[in-house]
Amino acid sequence: MKAKLLLAAALMSASRAWADIKVVYHLSEGIPQASRAINNIRNHLAADPKAKIVVVTHGLGIDFLLDGATNQMEQPFAGAVADLTGKGVEFRVCNNTLVSRKIAADKLVMEAKVVPSGVAEVAKLQAKEGFVYLRP
């Protein structure tokens, strides 16, 4: 019986070790944080191409996902967002933020997906879907 339990434990550890890493990037600060995040995510995927990355945004964190958004050097974010989406990165936007800031969802770039609550999404991804946390 003890052997079975040890084997079960070993199997489960092993299954976790095999799995691809899933990471939620949590953004709520605005354009400078978003610029850092884009750069971080590129480096992350270069080091670990199989990593699954979901970017959850709320508050000022959604700004880089508005149509026509540019960084501190007036460069558009659109190309980077499209490029990362092509590599499997997902971008999620808090609906509470859209409502409180009176921003229509059609002002978002098409890659962005609206979720009911940014913070609840960050928690759910960790608690229910095996994601780890990273705040850029």
Next chain:
Amino acid sequence: MKAKLLLAAALMSASRAWADIKVVYHLSEGIPQASRAINNIRNHLAADPKAKIVVVTHGLGIDFLLDGATNQMEQPFAGAVADLTGKGVEFRVCNNTLVSRKIAADKLVMEAKVVPSGVAEVAKLQAKEGFVYLRP
């Protein structure tokens, strides 16, 4: 035997999926972060009323839990803290911070509970009590 192991794994995954989500909100920055956090937690509970939320504060993060504390618009925090406590949210304050900042524990609102170390509390909640992390 393999079937038993798979069943055991499935049962454990299922038990995790049933459980309510537990989240530690980590605050160390001061009043603006606390204002955002109060708003975030309200939205979090609106989206997921069964979420268990513990707010751990240290450094400048404890300021909104001092008696008479107000936000950037001179509005008191007391009502929001009492209201969230009524919804099951807990507020914990680092004793190391109280000592180093020479603040007596009786200057805290009655909802605040003192813990020996804020950072050790943030780690323990995650490592031992199944909480996930969120920095507002």
Next chain:
Amino acid sequence: MKAKLLLAAALMSASRAWADIKVVYHLSEGIPQASRAINNIRNHLAADPKAKIVVVTHGLGIDFLLDGATNQMEQPFAGAVADLTGKGVEFRVCNNTLVSRKIAADKLVMEAKVVPSGVAEVAKLQAKEGFVYLRP
């Protein structure tokens, strides 16, 4: 059979409860954050001397690990870093940051270890090595 599963679950929970806590401190902001982190880690180890702490740095977060680095009060970081290393704390530096900022690895204090990607390291420690997250 049900008893065996419950026992297996209990054993695994127990083994998690026995284990020492492992924490990744994530630093990317610069000297003020590093000063806070040094103080946080001292308090953390005072409250939980068996905690395993790994500090992962990238971006401006690496600055306190450069030879001769000083804090906002012109005090050198070297003593604190050496002292914490003696207590088992590890300091890791992102190679992508070294390359993009054109900093040679020999400018780092000897306690610092270079890793390919800071963000990938933060994710890996959590997903594969049982670390919890803390951003000071």
